[in-house]
Amino acid sequence: MSGMELVVAPIVSGAVVETGRPLCGSIYSTIKKIVKGPVQQLDLLESHMKSLMVRRDDAEEEMKRATQEGRVIKAQATAWVGEVDELKRKNDQIQEAKSSRCFLSCITKRYRISTKVAEHLKEIERLSEEGRSLAGSRAFNYSEFKAVEQIPGPSIKDQTASVSEDLAKIMALLSEDKNGIIGIWGMGGIGKTNLVRNLNNKLLENNSNLRFSCVIWVTVSKNLDIKKLQMGIASRLRLNLEERSGADRIAIQLHQRLLKEESFLLILDDVWKKVDLDILGVPRPEVHSGSKIILTSRSLDVCRDMLTDFNVELSVLRDEDAWKLFSRYATDVVSLEHITPLAEAICSECKGLPLAIITVGAAMRGKTNPEVWKHALNQLRRSVPCAAGVEEALYKPLKWSYDSLEGKDLKACFLYCSLFPEDFSIKIDELVWYWLAEGLINDGEKYEDFYSRVISLIENLKDACLLEDGSYEGTVKMHDVVRDVSIWMASSTCSEDGSKSLVRSGNGLKEISAAELSNSLKRVSFMYNDLERLPDESVIQCSEASTLLLQNNRRLDLIPERFLEGFKALRVLNISWTSIKSLPVSLLQLDDLRALLLNNCEDLEELPPLERLSRLQVLDLSCTGIRELPRGLEQLSNLRHLILRRTDELKAVKGGVISKLSRLEVLDMSDSNNNWKVKGGVNEEEACIEELQCLERLQILDIRLEWVPSHSCQDTIISLTNRLKGFQITIVRPDHPFNYPGIF
DSSP states (O other), rough: OOHHHHHHHHHHHHHOOTTTTTTOHHHHHHTTOOOHHHHHHHHHHHHOOOOOOOHHHHHHHHHHHHHHHHOOOOOOHHHHHHHHHHHHHHHHHGGGGOOOOOTTHHHHOOOOOHHHHHHHHHHHHHHHHHHHHTOOOOOOOGGGGGGSSSOOOOOOGGGHHHHHHHHHHHHHHSSSSOOEEEEEEEEETSSHHHHEEEEEEHHSSTTOSSSOEEEEEEOSSOOHHHHHHHHHHHHHHOOOOOOTTHHHHHHHHHHHHHSSSSSSEEEEEEOOOOOOOOHTOOTTTSSSTEEEEEEOOOOOOOOTTOOOOOEEEEEOOHHHHHHHEEEEEEOGGGTTTTTHHHHHHHHHHHHTTTHHHHHHHHHTTTTOOOOHHHHHHHHHHHHHHHHHHHIIIIIHHHHHEEEEEEEEHHHHHHHHHHOOOOOOEEEHHHHHHHHHHHSSTTSSSSSSHHHHHHHHHHHHHHHTSSEEEEESTEEEHHHHHHHHHHHHHHTTTTTTTTOOOOOOTTSHHHHHHHHOOOEEEEEEOSSSSOOOOOOOOOTOOTTTTTEEOSSSSOOOOOHHHHHHHHHHTOOOEEEESSSSOOOOOGGGGTTTOEEOOOOTTOOOOOOOTTTTTTTTEEOTTTTTOOSSTTTTTGGGOOOOOEEEOOTTTOOOOOOTGGGGTTTTOOEEEESOOBBBTTTTTSOOOOOOOOGGGOOOTTTTTEEEEEEEEESSHHHHHHHHHOSSSSSEEEOOSSSOEEEEEOOO
């Protein structure tokens, strides 16, 4: 065979087609009929490559339009374009051979090129066939991508019974057409995110009755960024958007895209404030029937602002569920005989809060030394992070709820509640006095106005899951873990004003260490302990403290003179439910004192003259042994609340004393042994009920009145009570006591 034949043979056996012949024809059948020179074969290859590139450019244009429409490009389409581009690069290298001087004279080189030409023509045919099959379907339709994606985490079957019940409730709510927007709220760490994650994964199950063409889960976070939120939704929809576009333009594209979904579920997780769906670009359920929106929040107010159709409050875990969860994270070490009691006590301290249980359980994981467990338990009881990582994983997330509160006063009101013992039901009436005395509510308002203000503040804290209803009506309390976090904040200058609190309430203390008392403290609480004595040292320096709570130390019978000298800035002093018999003269140096609470100090029979306490607003002498009102009381021109309930030894009230309390708003002498009388039925020195008519600001009155059957007595009562907001006047007759109609 000649040299020329050596060149022609592979070409003839290759795949060559006529110039301009459609790619859909058979390259192989055509090339058998044509035998041309090397240059002609390269020209033919170039021609077919150009035809393939035309198809490639058409494909790229189609994919570009699909992307703009928000459709999803198929992976094989992208790969096909890449293969064509690579073949084009190789073809360009072959075509360069035509300009080579040795191309026609070098038989070996011509042979190698002829072989590559044949290979490339085969590849052109393959890519042409694939290109034709992909034409018009290079992108997914909206419903072609997976509607629900698995969110990593514990499987549904591993969840507690509480989670399963909550999940079933949410599924049932979603199945009802009337529930377009559903709010799930509860305190930080209660498990809201875990619930909606399980909901998302539940929708993957074949036996689920709910079907959505798309489920979109985005986390909102405290610092709301609308554009970032929009891009998160677009990413889930595989909608390619230009980040340089404005939020309004993105909203339009999102809205158009979501309207093309048959039905969608949007989960907005961790919402801190109202998210405007219109600005976001999300069709409202009433506009897009079949679509649903779920939001999780720590605040009921946020749910209300989002106009939810139904709100679900998540509660803490039941004891058995809490122990199951704790054991899972702490591992089987909790079953060890010497560990079990301690583990149960620690789990109990978490009070059913999932985040606390998980965090503390993980911190104690696998630890077998009982001393380590004892230390952790002691730390938890002292409201201190019990192990490394607990502060970061538990305390700081719960602090976010505090940070989200609007206004310094609301934050201070919240921290004030941490001064009370664990699981303690705080009387709202007491909070009114404390917050008024501390200046946390406007003392320029009338009683009914600032009382309403207190109720509003409490409701805000309850809606934020930072307070909850107490054990009986008219009380509130803190969840123990929330209290721990608030004490941690108040004790580490994390509060808004940087002040610190010393909280030792309910710890069973028998004495106070003077070393703990310092000028950096703003509030000090030793209430509900077993104190027998107080430090009597001149070194005590708490010159910045505004609140000192010593109530319910039943064995405490003496307040040393020098003790109060270290608390010169006190606004609130509570020594109720102690056995004190007298008050030190140093009390009179507390020029800024606003609330003095001495109720149930049964052994207290007399107080020092009070005229120097000119700023006093609240004085509670209920259930004390006083026989007469304190001297100098009439000079307390700022006194607003005078509480004298069950003062059995108080026989008479001197005339002209209470009538001089021009700012008095509440006079409570319920169950007191003192009987008021009408003018003419009293001695010259005794007060009569007519004097109370001088108190223009009086709003609440509770007294006993000795009945005198006369028109003047009736007229006096009617005249007095007509301007009161609430009253109870117990009419006393020697032979028949009864209540005068009224509402107190």
